[in-house]
Structures are given as structure tokens and as C-alpha cells.
Amino acid sequence: MLNEIKKDAQTRMAKSIDALRHDLVKVRTGRASTALVDSIKVNYYGSDMPLSQVASVAVSDARTLTITPWEKQMVGPVEKAILASDLGLTPNTAGTVIRLNLPALTEERRKELSKHVHGEGENAKVAVRNIRRDANHQVKELLKDKQITEDDASRCETDIQKITDSAIKDVDEVVKAKEQELMAI
Template identity: 60%
Template sequence: MIDDIAKDAASRMAKSVESLNQDLHKVRTGRAHTSLLDQVSVNYYGSDVPLNQAATVVASDARTLLITPFERNMIAPIEKAIMESNLGLTPSSAGTAIRIALPPLTEERRRDLVKVVRSEGEQAKVAIRNIRRDANSDFKQLLKDKDITEDEAKEAEDRIQKLTDKYVGEVDQLLTDKEAELMSV
């Protein structure tokens, strides 16, 4: 029982860290990265589909994204979807492709993005702590039901605390790396 609760907690904590990692990839650093457009969906013959299912997205250089629609008539809907996505990106079509030039970030914008990154990190830490709390309450319930001894409950709580420390450390490392990436010119 203790092992099952610990495995579940570890799995959920790992998912929280992975979710943070995905969220941090969406934060623009001034470099072209295809994940910037992951949340953009395009109206493709009456249904909304992710951009990567209607076109090929590549980083042609450090500051330019190149989008090549699978069908020529999709250029206008893709441009419209990017404009409406509130990413602050301006697409420009060039024949059969769409280019998005990413302007360099100002110092003020970099500091704002660092605040956003820290906020995301704090939310991930809160999620990890909530998982710890849930696991510890499960252990207390097992103790109350006399399914485990007090010593086993204490060892299980220590084990969950070590997991919590490990995953909070991973979150801190992700934040440190992203902040360094944001502040580098």
C-alpha cells in the first residue's frame, strides 16, 4: 500500500515537472522555436486543427520561423490564426510560405518574462506540495485504520518528503536554466 501511494505521488510529481517544462518552452526567448506556435489552431475546412497538422513549421534561422502550408489556399487562414493567437507575432506571406520574424527582446520585456517564468515555477511547486499533502493524508488514513504502524507511517512520510525535495529541485533547475536563457542577449 505504501509503495503504491509513493509510486502514484512520484508519477504525479513527474507530470507536474513535465507540464512546467512544456509551459516554459512556450515562453518566447527571442530565438525562433517551433513550440511557440504549438497552441495555435487553424480553421481547416470547417474544423479547428493544430497548426502543425495543416503546415510544416521550422526555424529557418535564429530569429525566423518558416511555415509551409500543406495546401496553398491555407496561407490566409494560417496568417489569421497567428494574428488572433495573442502571441505578438506578425506573419508575412512570401509566395507559398509564411515567415515570422522574431524581434529581439527589450531588457524590460526580458524582466517581465522572468517574472512570468517564476510564477509558473511557483505554481508547479504548489502542485508538487499538494501531491505530498495528499500522500501524507493517505498514510494518516492507513494509520488510523490500523493498516500500518506509526513507524511505517513516519518512514513513508519521510520518503514522500524526499520525493518532494527531488522534484522541487528539478523545478528550481528548470527555472534557473530558463531565466539564464531569457537574460542572455
């Protein structure tokens, strides 16, 4: 019973860290990445489709993404979707190839993005702590129902705290790595 609580807490904390990594991929550094356009939806014959399903996306150099729609008539809708997204990039079209040039980030913008990354990290830490609280609550419920001893409860809470400390350390490492990536010129 206690092992299930610990495993559940560890799994949920790992998912929180994965969610943080996924969210931080969308933060634009000075470097081109196909993940920047993953969240863009394109109107494809009346339904919204992810950009990756209507076009090939490739990194042509450090600051340029090339998007090649599978169908010639999809160039316009893809351009519209990029302009409507919150990327703040203007597509350059040459025939059926769309190029996105990523401008170099200013020092002010880097610091602003660094604060955003730090805030996302804090949100992930709050999520991890909430998971710890839930796990400890489950342990206390078992103790209250006299299904476990006080020693077992104490040991389990100590183990849950170790799992939490490890997860928070992982969050800090993810945030630190992203901040270093942002500050690199």
C-alpha cells in the first residue's frame, strides 16, 4: 500500500517535470528548432491540423526554419497560421517553400525570457509540492484508519520527502539548462 503511494507520487512528479520540459521547448532561444512551430494549427479543408501534418518542417541553419507544405494550395493557409500564432515571426515565401528567420535576441528580451523560464520552474515546483501533500495525506489517512503503524507512516513520509527533493533538484537543473541556453549568444 505504501509502496503504491510512493510510486504514484514519483510517477506524477516525473510527469510534472516532463510537462515543464515540454513547455520550455516552446520558449524561443536564438537558435532555430522545429519544436517552435509544433503548437501551430493550420486550417486544412475546414479542420484545424497540426503544422507537422500538412508540411515538412526542417532547420536549414542555426537561425532559419524551412516549411514545405505537402500541397501547393496550402502555402497561403500555412502563412496565415504562422502570422496568427504568438511566435512574432514573419514568413518569407519563395514558391512553395516558406522560410522563418529567427532574429537574434536582445539582452533585454533574453532577461525577460529567463524570468519566464524561472516562473515556469516555480510552477513546476508548486505542482511537485502539491503531489507530496497528496501523498502525505494518503499516508495519514491510512494511519488514521489504523492500517499502518506510526513508524511506517514516518518512514514513508521521509521517503516521499526524498522523492520530492530529487524532483525539485531535477526541476532546478531543467530551468538552469534552459537559462544557460537563453543567455548563450
